[in-house]
Amino acid sequence: MEIVLKKGTFLVFLCVAILASAQISVKRLNDPAIVAQHKRMTFESWGDWRPYPKYFLGIQTNFAYATVWGMWAPKINRDYKDGDDIRPLKSTGEQNLRFAQLKFQEEEVKKIKAASDTIYKRSVQDLAHWTSATVDADPLWLLYYKRMLKPITEFPDNPQNFMEWRLKDQQTFETLNSTGTLKRLQEELDLIKEKYTWSRTMDMPRGKRFIMFHETLIRWRIFVQELRRYNNRTTLLLDYRSILNSHLPTALPTQWTPTSDKGIVQNVMQQYKHKY
Structure with a gap:
């Protein structure tokens, strides 16, 4: 108890x-x-x-x-x-100034973040334009240059006969080969194909890449025109030779291969200047 x-x-x-x-x-x-x-x-x-x-x-x-x-x-x-009024939370107080400064810093951080995001996105876009891995997806390549530059890839790297050179016949091929024209055309073809390969495989700005595409296209067109011109000119010269062989009493030598119309006239005049 x-x-x-x-x-x-x-x-x-x-x-x-x-x-x-x-x-x-x-x-x-x-x-x-x-x-x-x-x-x-x-x-x-x-x-x-x-x-x-x-x-x-x-x-x-x-x-x-x-x-x-x-x-x-x-x-x-x-x-x-x-002493003075040192209230930290008054309108001009130290704490309110800190709050205002913090708010200002937050706004600055947002601006910096937005700027950094923009720089990052721009860097990604620049990388997509620089790298050669995205060339096949570029709209300008798909709409124009892929079709226009396709003949370069279809043309043989080292043509060995008149069919590969897109010539009229074997005689035209032999004539151009004997005069050294095919050798010079082969050098030009190598330069065109090399520039085309560089424009497709090297990392570079998008604008510079398409400038190379355009330069390659212009050079290829000049090459095709020159090849066609030599083809037609050689065919014409062979026709002249055939006419001379069939109508003149003394035919021209088979090994004689004129290089121009002026050369044909000079050779004919040289051969027949003492006969008439």
């Missing part, structure tokens, strides 16, 4: 102690001086210096005020009370 009474007494004492401490803590939280300090540290007002002074016959009688803000207070307290 005594043990039960002792436990009950202890519990009652514990409850009283908890309630007392709660009341004390509430009183401290609602201390007017602390509330005034909170107001000074936020945005409300600079002032309300609690505890307030009390005078009796001109003599300070409030000991709390004298030790906090008055004559017995530390110098740092008096300087704080008589």
Whole structure:
């Protein structure tokens, strides 16, 4: 029984102690001086210096005020009370300036991020334009240059007969080969095919690549025109030789291969100048 009474007494004492401490803590939280300090540290007002002074016959009688803000207070307290308004959350306060600066920095970060994203996207686009791996997907290549440059790939690298050279017959092929014309045409063909290969395989800006495509196309057209011109000219010369062999009493030598109309006339005049 005594043990039960002792436990009950202890519990009652514990409850009283908890309630007392709660009341004390509430009183401290609602201390007017602390509330005034909170107001000074936020945005409300600079002032309300609690505890307030009390005078009796001109003599300070409030000991709390004298030790906090008055004559017995530390110098740092008096300087704080008589100093400038240093509320951190006022319109021009340090904390608000930090908030404004932070907001400004956030905006700058957004701009930098947007700029970096733009640079990244531009770099990816530039890489797609630079690399030779994406040439086959380029619209300009698909719509025009692929079709226009296709004959270059279809033309043999080292033509060996008149059919591969796209000539009229074997005699024309032998004539051009004997005069060294095919050798020069082969050198030009190698240059065209080499430039075409470079434009397709090297990494370069898109504009420069299509300039190379265009230059290759122009050079190929000149090559085809020159080849056609030599083909027609040689055919004409062979026809002249056939006519001369059939109508003149003394035929021209088989090994004689004129290079131009002027050469034909000069050779004929040289052979027959003493006969008439």
